[in-house]
Structures are given as C-alpha cells and as structure tokens.
Amino acid sequence: MQILVLTSDPDVRAVLPGLDLLPHPVRACRPSVQEFLSAGWCDVVLVDGRTQPFAACELSRGLVATARGIPVIGVIEELVASQIDEDCAVVQLVLASAGPAEIDARLRLAGRRRVVEPGPAAAAVLAVGPFVLDVHAWSVTVDGAPLAxxxxxxxxxxxxxxxxxxxLTRAQLVSECDGWTDGTGPRAVDCHIRAIRAKxxxxxxxxxxxxxxxxxxxxLPPGASEAGHPAGTT
Structure with a gap:
C-alpha cells in the first residue's frame, strides 16, 4: 500500500512512529492540495494534524474536493481528539501514538473504502456558481468561457x-496559495483580487x-449566479 504523508515536519517518521514498523512504502510532501496533486499515485493520504488539527481539517476538505477518491486519514494527538467536529472531511482519525497493529488495520479499512468512492473522472474539477476550475489542467472557465x-x-x-x-483573511489566503514562497505579503492579495475582479x-x-x-x-450551485451583496460585504 502506497502511503503519502502531508506534513511540514522534516522528519516524516515523527508524524506516526508506528508506521515505521510496517512494510508500506511511505512518501511525504508539504501540506497543500497542489503538492498532493503533484505527488503522484498513492493509496492512502495521511494528514499531519498533530500541532494544527483545525488547519488539517481544512486541508482535508480541499483534498476530498480535488482528490481521486483516495481516502484521507488525519493524524492527531489525544488532547485534541474531542475537539474535532463533524465537518472534518477525513475518512477516519488515528492517534500519533497508535501502534503498528492499529495503524495497519486503519489503513486496510481505508483502502477497502476507496473501491466504492468516486473514481478519477470527478477528481480535480471544482464547480461553484459560474466557475469551473480544473486543478490538473490549471484552467478556469466562467460561464463556459476560458479565464486568463x-x-x-x-x-x-x-x-x-x-x-x-x-x-478568509488575507493571511489565510497567502498561507494556502501554493507557490507563494517569494515573499508575497497579505496586502498583495488586494492587488490580485482587483485583477481577478477586472477579468x-x-x-x-x-x-x-x-x-x-x-x-x-x-x-453557489454549479451554473448559478447571484446578484447583490449580503450585509457587511462589498
């Protein structure tokens, strides 16, 4: 079973130590949707939520929206287990202190579930209102017209x-945008938003x-549009 670990920890073994005692091949990448999509095939994704469980839940939601039916397992510490809510998009959770037998059982159950989940055809397309975004093709259309x-x-x-x-705050947007490692600051978000709106x-x-x-x-449901603005927005 090919396992991909999404973590910012340089020591991937520290995320789930018991995994090191199992024979499964393990790879790691940075915790972002784009890094996951660029990482190649895997059977199960482990999301490191030991230090930032809520950020891990948000990342898991993005993975499920763009993934290829690949199960997502969150790795958390026992202290935060009771704080995880129903919006978390992971298939299941595993404690970082879990032993190899428990980890192996969870991996097998997650891999079995993968068979009945949607296949690659629905994988990387996001459809919200008039927007259709294809993550793999790096393309966006609005009302069917390509957006440059x-x-x-x-x-x-x-x-x-x-x-x-x-x-989302400007800081949250910067932190979640892949490739923004060139010193892009939160205020630069405003410039990019203006450019997007103009298009x-x-x-x-x-x-x-x-x-x-x-x-x-x-x-918004796919294909829908909406006029006006809710209170407190412009």
Whole structure:
C-alpha cells in the first residue's frame, strides 16, 4: 500500500512512529492540495494534524474536493481528539501514538473504502456558481468561457473556490496559495483580487470583500449566479 504523508515536519517518521514498523512504502510532501496533486499515485493520504488539527481539517476538505477518491486519514494527538467536529472531511482519525497493529488495520479499512468512492473522472474539477476550475489542467472557465489568470491569480481563486462560503483573511489566503514562497505579503492579495475582479466582468461582485476580515466567494450551485451583496460585504 502506497502511503503519502502531508506534513511540514522534516522528519516524516515523527508524524506516526508506528508506521515505521510496517512494510508500506511511505512518501511525504508539504501540506497543500497542489503538492498532493503533484505527488503522484498513492493509496492512502495521511494528514499531519498533530500541532494544527483545525488547519488539517481544512486541508482535508480541499483534498476530498480535488482528490481521486483516495481516502484521507488525519493524524492527531489525544488532547485534541474531542475537539474535532463533524465537518472534518477525513475518512477516519488515528492517534500519533497508535501502534503498528492499529495503524495497519486503519489503513486496510481505508483502502477497502476507496473501491466504492468516486473514481478519477470527478477528481480535480471544482464547480461553484459560474466557475469551473480544473486543478490538473490549471484552467478556469466562467460561464463556459476560458479565464486568463496569472499563477498567483489562479491560486487565489482556487483557494476561494475550495472554501466557498467561508470568509478568509488575507493571511489565510497567502498561507494556502501554493507557490507563494517569494515573499508575497497579505496586502498583495488586494492587488490580485482587483485583477481577478477586472477579468470577471459581470461576475466581479462574486468575489466579495468582508469588511475588517478578508474575502469570500459565496457557495453557489454549479451554473448559478447571484446578484447583490449580503450585509457587511462589498
């Protein structure tokens, strides 16, 4: 069973020590959706949530939205187990202190579930309102028309679509945008948002400013549009 661990810890063995006693091949990558998509085939994804369990839950939601039916298992510490809510998108959780027998059982159960989950056809496409974003093809259409975006603009819109309906701060957007390791600061988000809006035409109002917080893109069914703005947004 091929296992991919999403972690920022340079020592992948520290994430789930008991895994080192099992024969499964293990690879690691940074905790981001794009890194996962670029990492190649795996049977199970382990998301390191030992120090930031809620960020791990958000990442898991993005993985499920763009993944290829691959099960996601969260690795957490016992102290935060009771705080994980029903919105967490992982298949199951495992404590970082779990022994090899428990880990192996969870991996086998997760791998069995993979067979009945959606296949690759629905994998990397996000459809929210008039937007259709293909993560693998790095393309976005609006009302079926291609949208020409820079790398930063694409990453920013992708994050807003992944978290549609949830306001994100500028700092959160920067932290979740892949490839923003060139010193991009939170205030640069405003410039990229203006550029995106300028390219959206009549849909520019869907990328909304939440006063005193950041930005949000409303959660809309595929193909739908929405006029006007809710209170507290522009």
């Amino acid at each position: 975006l820079t790398h930063h603009e694409f990453e920013l819109l992708k994050v807003l679509l992944l978290h549609a309906g949830r306001p 959206l035409g009549r849909h520019r109002g869907l990328v909304r400013t939440v006063r005193g917080h950041g930005y949000v893109l409303p959660r």
